[in-house]
Amino acid sequence: MAFVPIYILILGFTIVIDYYAGIFIEKETDKKKRKLLLLCSLIANIGVLVFFKYYNFINTNISLLFNNFNAKNPLPFLSILLPIGLSFHTFQAMSYTIEVYRGNQKAEKHFGIYSLYVMFYPQLVAGPIERPQNILHQMHEEHSFNYDNMVHGLKQMLWGFFKKLVVADRLSIYVNTIFNNAEAHNGTSIAIACFFFAIQIYCDFSGYSDIAIGSARTMGFDLMVNFRRPYFAKSINEFWSRWHISLSTWFRDYLYIPLGGNRVSKFKLYRNLLIVFMISGVWHGANYTFIIWGALHAFYTIIGLLITPYTKDIHLKLHISKRITDVARIFIVFLLVSFAWIFFRASSFGNAITIIHNLRSFGQPAFRTSILSTFGECLFAIAMLMLIEYRKEFFPEKLNFFYHPNIIIRWGALMTMVLIILLFGVFNGGQFIYFQF
16 A cells, blocks of 8 residues: 555455455355355455456466467556565455355454454564464454563564574575576575575565564464474475465365365375465466476475385384484475475576576685675574574473573573674665565
8 A cells, every 4th residue: 555555445345345255154044155155255355366466477478379379469468566465365364254154253243353354464464374263353352461472472573583684684685696697606606595595585484474473462462373493394295384384274274175185096186286286386476487386396295295105214224313314304305495496586487497507517606795795694694593493493392592581591692682683684674575475
């Protein structure tokens, strides 16, 4: 709305449609009419999403098709500004009418509260994508000031600011330099950029989630956990149970399971996985690079299912420590995910191919002075992040320094984090990556 004020009508349109759809679905007893009402709600939401996010992408492909027949595409290209976070609040709105249809959620009669459910500001533009069962009832409750909620929320926000400002935005300086001029760099520079981007996108997005969840917590609202240290996953399947949990569970509940889930033949199971991951790719953006990114993860998951019987208890078969095989699994998953991120980050398919091609030629990394000065700070930020994440993952019983009973240690940790953010944070107004979705 700050850029195009009339865009507020987009939210107004879908809110009115879904609000009344929920009420009518709950009242209606005829199964066919209930399905029709749900279908109207879904078409309205998906229609808005397709128009603003995919119209020009679809139109471009129609033009290419017409060109093959020496014909002219009659559809005009439109100058459309994608509303920030459109995919997120569209999916949150869709989950409401689906859950009302399934009988898992009562229709919300208060128009203001339903509007707040769709537009709850902490997570409006980049999630977590909440379900009505978790958040709607909280909006009916009275929220008095609570000291513990305020403290816990601010501490989680502080951790999110560290991820975003110190890690993600610092790494973006190097990543953007390499990816935006990939043809001029060799495999060493590009490999470092791919590694940095894997960390950058994690800290950028999970940092936002921490800030969103923390700010909601200060007001007494509990939002779902969206990340659980995904780069410690030992399989692609486990990676997706830890990464962007609100979206992966959304696709699981509303697409994968309705398609039959894993209670079908192997062929249909693989088909279901391919459909879900490719639609997940399309959800992220109107570009073939995102579709390839989704297809790669489908391929990884299917291969994982095929080899699982042979790799189960592999440490016993090889007579080596389970810890060694676990580390190897984590490393392999990270490499696979990082390779797929190339298509996610690349500006085009051609750019992605250039990056992959140049990965083969290793040599002295071609650093520019502008990024060489920040390289050490990047490594420091990553080391600090991984040290804290490692401690949380493998020693969860140990107290977080932010919550240490010793007041000196607790406040020392908090003040140290604030100082690190102030000294090493990048304050150039960089946006969150997932705002574009």
